[in-house]
Amino acid sequence: MAERFLMKGNEALAEAAIQAGCRHFFGYPITPQTELAAYMSKKMPKVGGTYLQAESELAAANMVLGCASAGCRAMTSSSSPGISLKTEAISYMAGSDVPALIINVQRGGPGLGGIQPSQADYWQATKATGHGDFQILVFAPATVQEMVNLVGKAFDLGDKYRMPAMILADGMLGQMMEPVEIPDGSNTELPEKPWATNGHQNKREHNIINSLYLTPQALEKLVRERFERYEIIKKNEQMAEEYLTDDADIIVVAYGASARVSHSAVDSARQQGIKAGLIRPITLWPFPTDTLAKAAEHAKAFLSVEMSMGQMVDDVKLAINCSRPVEFYGRTGGMIPTPDEILQQIIELGGEK
Amino acid sequence: MFEFKHLTIILGHYGCGKTNLSLNIALDLASRGKRVTIADLDVVNPYFRTGDYREMLEQSGIRVVAPVFAATNLDNPSLPAAMGDIFEPHGDEYAVVDVGGDDAGAFALGQYSAKINSYEDKDIFYVVNKFRSLTSTPEDCAEILREIESAARIKATAVANNSHLQELTTPQDVRSSVEYAKKTADILKLPLAFTALESKIIGGARDISPAYEIRRIVKPPF
Numbered sequence: 001m002a003e004r005f006l007m008k009g010n011e012a013l014a015e016a017a018i019q020a021g022c023r024h025f026f027g028y029p030i031t032p033q034t035e036l037a038a039y040m041s042k043k044m045p046k047v048g049g050t051y052l053q054a055e056s057e058l059a060a061a062n063m064v065l066g067c068a069s070a071g072c073r074a075m076t077s078s079s080s081p082g083i084s085l086k087t088e089a090i091s092y093m094a095g096s097d098v099p100a101l102i103i104n105v106q107r108g109g110p111g112l113g114g115i116q117p118s119q120a121d122y123w124q125a126t127k128a129t130g131h132g133d134f135q136i137l138v139f140a141p142a143t144v145q146e147m148v149n150l151v152g153k154a155f156d157l158g159d160k161y162r163m164p165a166m167i168l169a170d171g172m173l174g175q176m177m178e179p180v181e182i183p184d185g186s187n188t189e190l191p192e193k194p195w196a197t198n199g200h201q202n203k204r205e206h207n208i209i210n211s212l213y214l215t216p217q218a219l220e221k222l223v224r225e226r227f228e229r230y231e232i233i234k235k236n237e238q239m240a241e242e243y244l245t246d247d248a249d250i251i252v253v254a255y256g257a258s259a260r261v262s263h264s265a266v267d268s269a270r271q272q273g274i275k276a277g278l279i280r281p282i283t284l285w286p287f288p289t290d291t292l293a294k295a296a297e298h299a300k301a302f303l304s305v306e307m308s309m310g311q312m313v314d315d316v317k318l319a320i321n322c323s324r325p326v327e328f329y330g331r332t333g334g335m336i337p338t339p340d341e342i343l344q345q346i347i348e349l350g351g352e353k
Numbered sequence: 354m355f356e357f358k359h360l361t362i363i364l365g366h367y368g369c370g371k372t373n374l375s376l377n378i379a380l381d382l383a384s385r386g387k388r389v390t391i392a393d394l395d396v397v398n399p400y401f402r403t404g405d406y407r408e409m410l411e412q413s414g415i416r417v418v419a420p421v422f423a424a425t426n427l428d429n430p431s432l433p434a435a436m437g438d439i440f441e442p443h444g445d446e447y448a449v450v451d452v453g454g455d456d457a458g459a460f461a462l463g464q465y466s467a468k469i470n471s472y473e474d475k476d477i478f479y480v481v482n483k484f485r486s487l488t489s490t491p492e493d494c495a496e497i498l499r500e501i502e503s504a505a506r507i508k509a510t511a512v513a514n515n516s517h518l519q520e521l522t523t524p525q526d527v528r529s530s531v532e533y534a535k536k537t538a539d540i541l542k543l544p545l546a547f548t549a550l551e552s553k554i555i556g557g558a559r560d561i562s563p564a565y566e567i568r569r570i571v572k573p574p575f
Binding site: 003004005006007008011015031032035039042043108113114115116171172175176177178179182257260261263264334336338339 | 367368398399400401426482484485486487489517518519521573574575
């Protein structure tokens with residue numbers, strides 16, 4: 001269906017996953033991602049797929065681990081508190097080199113928090129989606145169309161590097177509606193997975209999917225190999241969008257819904273003659289350090305805008321080796337910054353006219 | 354100018370534009386000098402709801418009745434006692450009721466079905482949008498109304514065509530949707546009340562009749 005439709009972000013994520021060849025969804029309801037599971041429940045039976053509402057988030061995430069181990073494109077989705085419950089299984093997936101897609105439509109936290117949009121799970125997604133030494137791929141769409149495009153990318157790169165991938169969205173993106181074109185997935189070719197536990201038919205050695213290692217030497221060797229792979233990913237898979245950065249003195253760094261608001265603020269600053277620009281990280285891990293380091297060669301200051309108390313701001317400082325001042329502005333608890341608030345910050349940062 | 358009845362109930366699939374249409378009808382009636390109450394009867398949707406526009410509505414003299422915990426973090430669908438009052442005639446007062454999406458959202462309406470069914474001067478619009486992926490064929494669209502009617506225990510009285518693609522909508526898009534809306538209405542054996550058209554494209558779509566002019570009120574904060 002290459003026609004254009006009006007879709008909620010949550011629905012678009014679901015449809016894009018189906019078009020990307022995913023036929024196995026395991027979930028547990030939570031606001032504000034419910035439409036994603038609801039859409040899957042309506043659509044999966046029609047395409048010969050499985051929609052399964054598990055007894056808990058933990059169960060759902062472990063079903064994904066099992067299903068993906070058999071070589072299927074499997075996914076789960078949740079919102080912040082539910083993702084915390086899934087992190088054990090995500091760590092097991094990373095430790096077993098099993099690719100799968102996890103979607104987090106973030107809401108306010110900590111604890112049960114609230115049901116309004118948030119970006120306070122940045123640290124969880126990029127630093128510790130569970131225990132142990134590992135990373136997952138993290139994508140941060142800013143439009144409903146980009147949600148569609150990144151779902152396919154997340155599945156593909158997850159398969160390529162044999163690791164879990166996350167779409168880190170927020171309640172605003174999940175709930176808002178925009179026109180989208182969804183690629184027709186009838187020609188999607190899924191990669192061979194010779195490692196999968198899908199029956200050896202007496203034609204090959206049996207495969208084992210496992211994250212338990214009996215000697216520390218073996219585990220260290222494996223983790224080191226995994227981290228060599230992470231270095232390749234950091235080199236090849238960074239994604240960011242730059243807006244009016246070429247001559248910018250003040251560069252706002254924002255992702256997801258915050259980037260949408262920041263975009264408006266940068267436009268207002270330009271109308272006032274202030275040289276402002278925007279860098280929008282699209283991959284949060286790997287973080288687009290190259291784009292930021294390059295911008296630091298000419299920019300005078302950076303402003304990280306987030307719907308949190310300040311999490312990505314640390315990665316901005318690391319990316320530019322603290323070579324320029326990096327300020328932070330955020331709202332939290334389910335509040336969204338306004339373009340005017342961000343403009344005020346840009347002006348206070350000394351944006352010259 | 355569309356002549357609205359004293360009670361207008363807005364039903365439809367998730368995201369077809371029920372809240373935007375409800376707000377437009379309430380503001381339209383208020384601008385014609387009518388006394389208007391708008392009821393946010395959506396107990397399933399956390400964002401983009403009628404209750405979010407309380408300030409703007411009250412400034413236009415419109416009374417807002419919303420779930421007790423609307424616009425808070427509490428996922429608790431408790432409805433105020435005043436909600437029941439909406440479904441009884443009150444002289445020259447008008448009421449517009451914005452119901453939640455699909456059968457899940459319409460379920461809450463069921464408790465008022467006896468009152469609604471005995472209310473004479475009413476329209477129950479089934480709002481349709483051709484550009485929503487799960488209701489893009491008249492057959493799928495008609496099926497969703499049957500589920501809604503079964504959950505809400507009331508019958509729609511007309512189809513309202515609200516097909517649009519936000520700012521990308523062209524007059525041709527809307528023109529193509531009229532046939533879809535008529536087909537849906539035929540399957541449901543209902544009349545097509547009107548096609549809603551945004552002010553900025555109405556000039557290029559004068560041939561569409563009956564049309565109802567609306568503006569886009571519900572949108573994200575950027």
